[in-house]
Amino acid sequence: MTPNTETANRPANARQITRASVVLNPNGGSVPADGRQMLEALLADLGVSARFEVIDHDCEAACQRALEQEADTIIVWGGDGTAACALNTLGPDDPPILPLPGGTMNMLHKLVHGGDLDPAECLRAVLENPVEMDIAAGEVLEHRFYVGALMGGLTRLAAPREALRKADIFQAVTEFGEANAFGLDTPMRCIADTGNQHDAQALGIFLSEDPGRPGFDVLATAPEGLLDLAYTGLTGLLADWRNAWGVERDFASRVDVEALESTGIEATLDGEPVTLPRNARFVLIRKAARVLTARKA
Incomplete structure (x- = not known):
C-alpha cells in the first residue's frame, strides 16, 4: 500500500x-x-545542473550534504526507505x-507518480510540469513512516526477502532459518479509534492508498496454527502478506497497540527495524512533508 496525500493549494507550475x-x-x-551516469546525462539533456551525493552507509548524512547545495529541488533515487529517510x-x-x-516495492513512488514508474519518464514529467504534493505520515514515539509499519514475528522476513531479491537463494534460506518468523510468540492487541479491537500475531499499519480518504489501513492476522502462519509467512517472503488468507482489515486515524506477552514490540517502519515498548500509539500526520509530482489534484 502507499501513503495518503493531499495536493497542496500553492501552485508550483511556475517553478x-x-x-x-x-x-x-x-x-x-x-x-x-x-545509474549515476544515466541520470547525469538525462539532467544535462533537460537543462538542469546537478550535484550528486551517493549514499554509502549514512542516508541522513548524504541528505544533509545535498541540502548544503543551492538547489531548486532535491532528487532522491532509491527505494521507500531512502525516500523516508530524506523526508525525515x-x-x-x-x-x-x-x-x-x-x-523493490516503490509504494510511495506509485502514489507520487501514478502507474508509470520508469525513473527517466518520472523525472522528465516532473521537471516539465512540477506540482507540489503534501505527503501524510504515521507517527509512533516520534518515529515517522510514510508507507507502513509492520509488527510481530513476520517482520523478521526483511533480511531473507532482501537476499531473495538479490537472487541469493542460499543466503535467503539461511536468513529465513535464523529469523524464526514462524515463532508463535508475538501476540498483540490493537484498538483503533473506530472502536474495533483485533488480536494478532502480525500487524500492519499502512498509509491509505486513497488520496481523498486520509487514514491508516490496518491489517491484522492471527493464524490458528503453524500451517496458517507458514502460509502467511511465505506470502510475505515471496509477495505481500496483506493479500494472504485470514487477514482482518480496519480503517483508522489512531491505533493503540499492546504486546500481550512481551515487554516490547518487534517492528519495521518503512523497512527499518525498531523495537517499540509494550504499549505504542500510532497517529496520523496529515501533512508531514512535501514532494514534487507531475500529477494534478
Whole structure:
C-alpha cells in the first residue's frame, strides 16, 4: 500500500527547476549499475545542473550534504526507505523532494507518480510540469513512516526477502532459518479509534492508498496454527502478506497497540527495524512533508 496525500493549494507550475541536488542510493533494488551516469546525462539533456551525493552507509548524512547545495529541488533515487529517510531529514522550508523509484516495492513512488514508474519518464514529467504534493505520515514515539509499519514475528522476513531479491537463494534460506518468523510468540492487541479491537500475531499499519480518504489501513492476522502462519509467512517472503488468507482489515486515524506477552514490540517502519515498548500509539500526520509530482489534484 502507499501513503495518503493531499495536493497542496500553492501552485508550483511556475517553478523553474534549473539546479538540483541528487541523493543516489546505488544499492536500491532497481537502481542500475550505471545509474549515476544515466541520470547525469538525462539532467544535462533537460537543462538542469546537478550535484550528486551517493549514499554509502549514512542516508541522513548524504541528505544533509545535498541540502548544503543551492538547489531548486532535491532528487532522491532509491527505494521507500531512502525516500523516508530524506523526508525525515529535510524540513518544510527546505527544497521539495523529487523521489525517483529505485527500490523493490516503490509504494510511495506509485502514489507520487501514478502507474508509470520508469525513473527517466518520472523525472522528465516532473521537471516539465512540477506540482507540489503534501505527503501524510504515521507517527509512533516520534518515529515517522510514510508507507507502513509492520509488527510481530513476520517482520523478521526483511533480511531473507532482501537476499531473495538479490537472487541469493542460499543466503535467503539461511536468513529465513535464523529469523524464526514462524515463532508463535508475538501476540498483540490493537484498538483503533473506530472502536474495533483485533488480536494478532502480525500487524500492519499502512498509509491509505486513497488520496481523498486520509487514514491508516490496518491489517491484522492471527493464524490458528503453524500451517496458517507458514502460509502467511511465505506470502510475505515471496509477495505481500496483506493479500494472504485470514487477514482482518480496519480503517483508522489512531491505533493503540499492546504486546500481550512481551515487554516490547518487534517492528519495521518503512523497512527499518525498531523495537517499540509494550504499549505504542500510532497517529496520523496529515501533512508531514512535501514532494514534487507531475500529477494534478
